[in-house]
Amino acid sequence: MTADASRKIERPQRSLPLYSRTLCGIAGYSLGLDSRVERTVAARALLAGIAERGADAVGYAFRRPGSELTVHKQRSGATALLERIRVPEDATKLLVHVRDYTKGHPSLTANNHPIRHGAVVGVHNGIIVNDEELFGEHAIARAEPGMTVDSEIIFALAEQSRGSTAQALQELYGSMAAAWLDEHRSELLVARGMGRPLWLGVGKRELFFASTRLALELAESYAGLKLKKSQLDEGTVAAVEHGAIVARDRFSPNRSFQEEPLPAVRAPDEARSCLARLAMLHAA
Secondary structure, eight states: OHHHHHHSOOOOOTTSOOOOOOOOEEEEEEEOTTOOOOHHHHHHHHHHHHGGGOOSEEEEEEEOTTSOOEEEEESSOSHHHHTTOOOOTTOOEEEEEEEOOSSSOTTSGGGSSSEEETTEEEEEEEEETTHHHHHHHTTOOOSSTTOOOTTHHHHHHHHHTTTOHHHHHTTOOEEEEEEEEETTOSSEEEEEOSSSOOEEEEOSSEEEEESSHHHHHHHHHHHTOOOEEEEOOTTEEEEEETTEEEEEEEOOOOTTOOOOOOOSOSOHHHHHHHHHHHHHHSOO
């Protein structure tokens, strides 16, 4: 807690605008079983495309049909992970995250993304101001002792509210673009509240998502794809299976939340380094 407070304000009063100059990045994909996308190549391209958005921690998770989720995260920028990423060729779902933390010091691994709460593993870009309030109202315990990261409440509510996820997301006060996998569901879930971008890139047997359009363009180039790109509408949660949206629901984010305009990049050196290494590893 002391380390957090020394760097950034953790819990401003809910009645006041929140001024945050933090930025994280999320990305991932859902692939059809017959997709020819090279899983590791695509994962590296996505990571390079969001590398500029934070360097406090980085991680990824993937899921193979019939298997448990595999999660890897480390306290570093994206460059230190790029060459270490390994995604099996039968994996159909991926989550990637780079972190510029607001609440929940990265020295505790559980605070870093992808975050696990029960059967749900997810990534989040944004800040949730009323997380402690919601943990109390719903009598939900933290997944691990010492966790303070605000993003956990998204995935705690997702686990608790299967079948009524959109309604649960309306309880959040803050900014959000998020994606998660649930060991009790087969789909990838993506959601966008307010204040954060979430780009979708749709191919014949693939759906990619990312905080930046650049990440989708890199995936196109390195994975040999053509993607139809658009932003997910604010107040939308969608279920994705085999590279296609199979269900969609709407919710109403609390638009009284305010933030300052966010900076263009947080870790420009990570972006330059990742792009150079990606080019060395895989000729586009």
